[in-house]
Amino acid sequence: MKAEIIAVGTELLLGQVVNTNATFLSEKLADAGIEVYYHTVVGDNPRRLEQLLMEAQKRSDLIVLCGGLGPTDDDLTKDTVAAHIDHLLIQDEQALDRLHDFFAFSKNQMTENNLRQTLMIEGGIAVQNPTGLAVGTLITVEETTYLLLPGPPNELKPMFTQHALPLLEELFPQKEQLISRVLRFYGIGESQLVTELKELIDTQTNPTIAPYAKPNEVTLRLTAKVVDQAQGKQLLDILEAQVMTQVGEYFYGYGDDNSLVKVTVEALKEHGKTVSAAESLTAGLFQSTLGDVAGVSEVFKGGFVTYSAQTKQEFLGIDQKLLEKEGVVSKACAIAMAEQARNRSGADFAVSFTGVAGPGELEGQSAGTVWIGLAEKGQPAVAECYHFNRERNYIRQSAVMKGLDLIRRAVTKKK
Amino acid sequence: MKAEIIAVGTELLLGQVVNTNATFLSEKLADAGIEVYYHTVVGDNPRRLEQLLMEAQKRSDLIVLCGGLGPTDDDLTKDTVAAHIDHLLIQDEQALDRLHDFFAFSKNQMTENNLRQTLMIEGGIAVQNPTGLAVGTLITVEETTYLLLPGPPNELKPMFTQHALPLLEELFPQKEQLISRVLRFYGIGESQLVTELKELIDTQTNPTIAPYAKPNEVTLRLTAKVVDQAQGKQLLDILEAQVMTQVGEYFYGYGDDNSLVKVTVEALKEHGKTVSAAESLTAGLFQSTLGDVAGVSEVFKGGFVTYSAQTKQEFLGIDQKLLEKEGVVSKACAIAMAEQARNRSGADFAVSFTGVAGPGELEGQSAGTVWIGLAEKGQPAVAECYHFNRERNYIRQSAVMKGLDLIRRAVTKKK
DSSP: OEEEEEEEOHHHHTTSSOOHHHHHHHHHHHHTTOEEEEEEEEOSOHHHHHHHHHHHHHHOSEEEEESOOSSSTTOOHHHHHHHHTTOOEEEOHHHHHHHHHHHHHHOOOOOGGGGGGGEEETTSEEEOOTTSSOOEEEEEETTEEEEEEOSSHHHHHHIIIIIIHHHHHHHSOOSSEEEEEEEEEOSSOHHHHHHHTHHHHHHOOSSEEEEEEETTEEEEEEEEEESSHHHHHHHHHHHHHHHHHHHGGGEEEEOTTOOHHHHHHHHHHHTTOOEEEEESTTTTHHHHHHHTSTTGGGTBOEEEEEOSHHHHHHHHOOOHHHHHHHOSSSHHHHHHHHHHHHHHHTOSEEEEEEEOOSSSOBTTBOTTEEEEEEEETTSOOEEEEEEOOSSHHHHHHHHHHHHHHHHHHHHHTOO | OEEEEEEEOHHHHTTSSOOHHHHHHHHHHHHTTOEEEEEEEEOSOHHHHHHHHHHHHHHOSEEEEESOOSSSTTOOHHHHHHHHTTOOEEEOHHHHHHHHHHHHHHOOOOOGGGGGGGEEETTSEEEOOTTSSOOEEEEEETTEEEEEEOSSHHHHHHIIIIIIHHHHHHHSOOSSEEEEEEEEEOSSOHHHHHHHTHHHHHHOOSSEEEEEEETTEEEEEEEEEESSHHHHHHHHHHHHHHHHHHHGGGEEEESSSOOHHHHHHHHHHHHTOOEEEEESTTTTHHHHHHHTSTTGGGTBOEEEEEOSHHHHHHHHOOOHHHHHHHOSSSHHHHHHHHHHHHHHHTOSEEEEEEEOOSSSOBTTBOTTEEEEEEEETTSOOEEEEEEOOSSHHHHHHHHHHHHHHHHHHHHHTOO
16 A cells, blocks of 8 residues: 655745655655655646646555645646546535635625635545635546645645545544554653653564654553454553553553643533633733633633733733832743732633743843732632743743643642 | 656545645746646555556656655555666665664664665665655666655655755756746636636636635736746736736735735734624624634734624623524624624724524524624614625634635725
8 A cells, every 4th residue: 555645736846845744644645554655746737737646646546646636727736646647626515515615704895716626536536625715626537546635735725634544444444443642741841751761662563652752741652453443442551551650650541632721621611610800011921822722711811911011010910019019021920910800700710921932031030030920719829930041032931831731730639 | 848746545546645746846836837647646565656657658758656654564655666677776875874873873783674774776866854764866867767765754845845846856857947926816606706707718828827715715826927027027917917907806915825814914903903793693704713813913903703682782792682583693793793792892893704604593583684784983884794604614614704704805995
C-alpha cells in the first residue's frame, strides 16, 4: 500500500506558503497504516501536473492531491485529473445547495465562477467540505485511487478527517491496526519529558512512545500495533501507568482534539464554579481563549481588560497610591486585580495578568516578567511571578496557559 | 533556468517535520531570478532517491537537495548523488579542521561517524556550514548543477544565504529580476475580487497578478520581471493604479508582513486617537488582537468583556429593561455597549460586539448573526447587523476583523 501526496499551487513554489497540508496528511495516513513514499509540489500548470500524474500512477496505489479546487481559472486540479483518467466533471447537488445557502445567508452576490467549486469527477464519491464551498472527490480507476482535497488547511483538515479518512479506511482495510492514545502535559518541556522517560522510550517497541512539542505543551502518542482493540487497550493501559509514575504530575488530559482550556472549562462546569479575569499585558487573550470553547457561558460571564494604570483604577477601583508605590508589574497589583475582578463579577474564581509583554522593558523589569494573581471566594488572593521566554505574543500566550493551569488546579484542588 | 528542490528525510514523510526548507529556498531562489518548478520529498532510501535524480536531471538545470549530510547511517544523500554522477567522495580539509576544533572546545569525545560530515563530492566546490559540522557541495556535471545542503533549518539557512547563494548568482547571472508588491484587501472575497479584475488578470503578462485568499482577507501579489528596479517600480505603479480603480475601496495596506490590526493601530496613532471595546461573543478577541501589536498602549487603555446579560448591566450600566425588551442580540444593545465602553474608558472611539457565536441559536437568531456598534466622541453611536458564516471561532474572528475595519475607516474618515 503505497501513497503519495501532490500539492498543487504556484504560491508554494514561490515560497509564499508552507506545505503544511503534506505534513498533516502524512501523519494521519501513517496512523491509518497507509505509508507515504513521496510528497511533490507542482505549480498551477496542467501539463506538468499531468506528467506528474503519469509518474505517480506507476509508483503509487493512492494519490492524494491538495489544492486547485477553488473558483478561479488557475484552479485546475479537477480538470487535469478528470482528463488524465478520461472522466467528465459533473455538478454535485449537495455542494450546489450549500453554495446557494451560503450566498443567501451572507447576502453577498454570487459570481458565476463559484459554480466551479461544486464540480466533482463523474463516477467518484463526492467528499463534502464542512468549512468551505469546494467539493472533493474520491475515485478509483485501474487500481489507482485519486483523492482530491482543497488547498486551504482550514478546509482540508475537516474534509479529510470527517469524510475522506473513513472512506479510505473502508477502501484499504489493514490486518493489523494501529491503536493510539494521546496524553497531554503542561508545565514540562519536551527535552525534560524525554529525559525523564528515556529508558521507557529506548526499550519500548510495541506500543511505541512518540513525544511531540507544541507551543507551551507536550503530547505523548502511545501507539500499539495489534490484531484487536482489546489487546491494544490493555497494552496502552500498562504503558500509560508506567508513564504516569514518572511524569503524571504534569498530565492534564487525553486526545488530539483537546486542550488545556477545554479541560479547564470542563473542570469548572463539573464543580459548578465560575471564573472571571482582569488582564493587562494579555489584553483579553485569556478571556478570548475561554470564549473559544462552545458552551463556556455557563462558567464565564465577563471580565476586564485594564491595559493602563488608569483603567486599573477606573474599571477595578485599584488604589492609585498602591500602583504608584508598588508599580503595575507587582505582586500587590496582581492580587488587587484578581480580587477586584472576582468581587465585581461575583465569580467563584478570578485570575489576573500584569507584566511586561515587550519588546522593551517596563518599570525596569525585562520582557517576559509576568505576575499572575488568583482569587478564590472565601480565601485571600495570591500571586506568583513567572519569567517567560521568547517574543511578545509567545509571552502573552505562555501567561494565558499558566493562568488556565492555575484555575484548573484550584478548581480540582490539585496543587 | 529551471530549478527543483528535493528534501530527503523519512521524518518528513511521517508528518513529524514540516518542509519549511523548501519554502525558504523557493523564496530566496525566486528573488535571485531562479524559478522553482518542483518540490519533492523522498525518504532515506537510496534507490528512490536515485530514481528521483534520474527524473530531475531530465527536467531541471539546478537540483537543490536538502538533508542527509549528517553523521548517521541513514544520511545517504552525498553517497547517492556521488554515485549518480559517478564521482568520489573526498575529505574537505576546512570542514575537518572545524570538526576537530569543535570537539576540542566542547571537550566531548568525537565518535568516528562524525568524519562522514566532512566529506564532499570530488570535483565540486565545498560549501561551508557556519552553524554546523556537515559540509555542502556545489557541482555541475553535464549541464546539471547539484547543490547539497544540510537538513536542519538553522544550518541550511546560513549556509545557503552566506555561501551557496553567492555561488549560484555567479553561476547563473540573471539579466532580469523579479520585483513584487503585495496589496492587501479586506471586505471582498477572492472570487469577487478575481471577477472584478478578470480582464486585467487575463490580459496581464508582465507584471503578473496573483490573488491569494487568507482567512477574512485577500492579497494580490503584483510581480514584474525587469532589467532594473526603476523600470519595475514604474510597471507596478501603473498596474496598481489600474487595480485600485476597480477594487480600491477594499484596499487597506501593503506588504507580506502586514495586517488589518497593524494598519488600524497605525491609523489611530497617526490621528492621535484612542479606542476601547465592549465584547460579548468575541469575549476579548478584539482587544487581544490589538494587544498583538507592540506599542498599542499608546492608543488602547482597556475595555470590557461582557459575556452575559448580567455583566452588561453591572460592568457597563446598561438598563435591564432595554436588554429584556430588545434582547442582547440587538441594535439597541450594541449601541448601548459601544456608548458605555467609550464613556467609561474615556476613549475617542469604542466598538462593541454582541451576537451568536454558535453552535446553537440565541434569542431565536442563528449562529453568525452579529451586531457591531461604533461610538465616536461627539457623535451618536451607530450599529449594523452582519451575518458571518462557518464555525464558532471563524465567526468571532470575522466579527473582530469587521470591527477593526470600522475603526480604521472611522479614524481615517473613509466611509
